[in-house]
Amino acid sequence: MLFPESTRDVQDLVLEARRTGTPLVPLSSGPPHFHGASVNPAAETVCFSRMDHILQIDRKARYARVEAGVTFGALIPKMREKGLRLNLPFLPRANKSALASALEKEAVLIPKYQYDYPDPLLTLEVVFGTGDVFRTGSASGPGTMEENSSDKVLPWGPGSVDYYRLFTAAQGTFGLVTWATLKAEVLPSLSRLFFVQAEEPGPLVRLANHLCRERIPDELIILDRRNFAQAFGDTPEEEKALSGAAPWIMLCRVCGFDRYPEERVDIYSGYVREACAKFDLPCETAPAFLPCTPEKLEETLTDCDRREVCWKCRRGPERELVLLAPPSKTTAIAEAIRARFPEAGILLQPQVQGRAFRVECDLFPGEGEAAAAEAEEALFRMARELMPLGAYYDRPYGRLPELVYTEPVSLDAIRRLKKIFDPDGILNPGKLCF
Amino acid sequence: MSLSEELYREFAAIVGEKNISREEYILAGNRAQTPEIPMAHKSADAILLPGSAEEVAQIVRLCNKHRIEYVGVVAGCIPTAYSTRENSIIMHFKRMNRILEINEEDRYAVIEPGVRHIQLYPEVRKRGLSYTAAAVGPGGSVLVNIACTGGDHHVQYGTSRPTRYLLGVEMVTPEGEILRTGSLQTGSGWFCPESPGPSLRSIVKGYAGNAGKLGIVTKIAVALDRCKGPAEIRTEGISPHHKVFMDSDCSRVYVFNYKDIQDVCRAMLALGEAEVCATVQKYFYLPLTLMMTDSANEFWKKWTGGYKEALSMPLVVHIAAHSLREREYEEKILFDVVRETGGERIPRELEKWWEEHMDYFMIVSRLQSVLRLGGSWLPQKAGAESVQHMCDVCESIGTYIHDFTDTGKIFDAPENYQIIPMEYSHFASNELLIMWDRTDPKAMSYVGELGAVSRATDAKRHFYSSSPGVAGKAGEATGRLYSNVHVWMGRIREAFDPFYQSGL
Structure with a gap:
């Protein structure tokens, strides 16, 4: 396993791999690795655990710039100190790389802050399979990172190609990303969590569609009872109690910010209640089956999973x-x-x-x-x-590539792009359609 | 050079005799100079009206075979929508003008390139939906606007740039293949722009569009949002002398004037953090005064009679809430922010104009008609970054523009720039709009000078004031400053365009 400590190290590794024909696969999160993208027996693993610096957290422009090895466990407290939060996936494990999560397009909890599928990914630096270093969007220039006086947050371009979209869900096949800028949001000063239960998923999906269309909720997720109990029960007893929920449950949080937070939470709570009434669904803030306070559950929902065994592995x-x-x-x-x-x-x-x-x-x-x-x-x-x-x-x-890479024109197009950025095919070979 | 009879027949066989022409009076209309695009254009040899992606693909392959340049055109609003050389044809998409689907539940519309804003916008609006109708006017192509060019718009504060609203895409590649991106690739419908794995969406559009250089887009899905503001807009009069009213207790329009752009910046950021208001922008005061008047004489009277000072740095705000209570809550925050940042509400008679024109789709229709009163005009910069950075870029304009405005080289409106935040002030776009006397023979050289000073100032301060162009020798010099983007763009063009190296 290779442990780069800087972009220069990554560049050297790639150039050497090109010279020797050695395949490379990036790894930036701790175990377990659910999808196997970072497991490739044919390749040397480039582990980013030593590139774990939080490069910048900016309150005014609302972003964090982090190296590939920065985990949610390390980043979230630092963000909170600045009055910011990330649009998190649902209970990511604490040792999960925040950058990898964004690159993998993991589902986020707050749809109103997501305007496009790569969101919250803004800009990034990447070492291509050629060994060249490239920065996307407004991080591209003018000049070096130090010279460029912008906040380096604009995702699109530079020019007429959206380069950052080539590295999302790419499993490291187009380049090794060294740092990324992630969009951040203001930390709420007040909130309220609603529990909506149903026997079937359909009514909750329709309710969620309505609420998101009106841009009302912050966090919103629908879980079946099994996952709900497993995710939020800290002990077997709690898990059993949570299993008393209906077969499907929706968690929906509304928030207030620095100015008149009570008023906002009150107004938006009213919208949630109105919508639930419209769809004939019960809406509660402290359902009887909860073995803990709603506040504790809300704390869990808005953090990473810091428990010894993450919820999915329990x-x-x-x-x-x-x-x-x-x-x-x-x-x-x-x-x-x-x-x-x-x-x-x-x-x-x-x-x-x-x-x-x-x-x-x-x-x-x-x-x-x-x-x-x-x-x-x-x-x-x-x-x-x-x-x-x-x-x-x-x-x-x-x-799954067997199912999705079946159309010849698009398959040919993506392979042409791969040839540009990784001409020798050294980056995670065998994955996707490469 | 004219097309040979044989080749003309081959093109006609693809689109049908009724849909091809080489008549001079037809060709002339597609090389005309306009105040917006004052270049002299070459004449195409023929104009074709394809009716489907399959016909476009056949035309492209035939052009490739005979080394003929082809240009796709809908509205002709941009310089790239014209033939640039002899031995060329124009593909005009006026036949491909169908709204193929409006999916209210999944919130998207599927359209062909010939669909104009005036077709789509009313259709989605009456369904309680809206989309990012960019500042191009009702006659502009929705597809070109969203998929092929740049395009910021005036309500992006509570939404985002059109680039975020582009979903599935069908396009004809420079080799004449029909490429489908996003969820279309696997037959899963139009809803998702991202391909499986690394996304082909990347080559459809970046900050700007490719203007057809990496393919001709033949269908797209446009994401739709819930319409903010009242469901029905009351109108009076006939364009351009019309008014639109948002008759709702939940809808309010306010305009505040500022003296310092950094105060405007603080206001934009504070409102964004609070997630209040539907539209927030610093508008340019010269076009605004033009829009508020019906003739050049009336314009001059009002511009010199106090409008210039009263509207020197206007922050325009539209509140569109779900309820009266929410509107009052948002107003409370708005007035707090304005008070903290030193804004002053403009005189009521001026603010009232905005109340009667607050639907931006309609405003732009008016903008197109009155800009010509000022002679010629040109946007400069037209980039995007953080709100603070865009305000810094615009503040720097004051360090050089007076050499041009105070000496009569361009119109004396030194703060004639707009800053439009997007995604609740995560980013903002900027645009400096300059106007000049078209009858002055030296005017174009002044405009050139200003552009050079503007670029030099931005380079010296390392501003990201616009997304870099990467074409030609100038692009090569610029590209070096931007991660060598010209190299990568060139390789992408080479990979997809069989005639890229030959310059066709």
């Missing part, structure tokens, strides 16, 4: 399928997953102003390679079956 090894769907297709997909896997955990997260849902299906096959392989095979079969229902695999891990 029932042993996990295998998952992640997809995107438009709101009109989400319910049918969730129901199809439930019908196929009654024991699966399911997450539904509205994204990009609520114009799509990230759907996640979690299986817990138990210990042993055979069980894991069986679960992966079952998930792959289901992935194929869900495509006619509208499932879209924008983050194609494992065998």
